[in-house]
Amino acid sequence: MADHEHGKMDITEHRKTFAGFIKLASWVAGLSILALIFMALTNA
Known part of the structure; x- marks a missing residue:
């Protein structure tokens, strides 16, 4: 499993x-x- 790096994910679509x-x-x-x-206005 790859290490997670905060702020590296592409969030353009989000x-x-x-x-x-x-x-x-x-x-x-x-x-x-x-x-x-x-x-x-029309007293509906």
């Missing part, structure tokens, strides 16, 4: 995936807020 997740979560939160505002 960073891209996390950035995508944050972008998706931001869109979902924004759309949810807009939907709630729309519902409040």
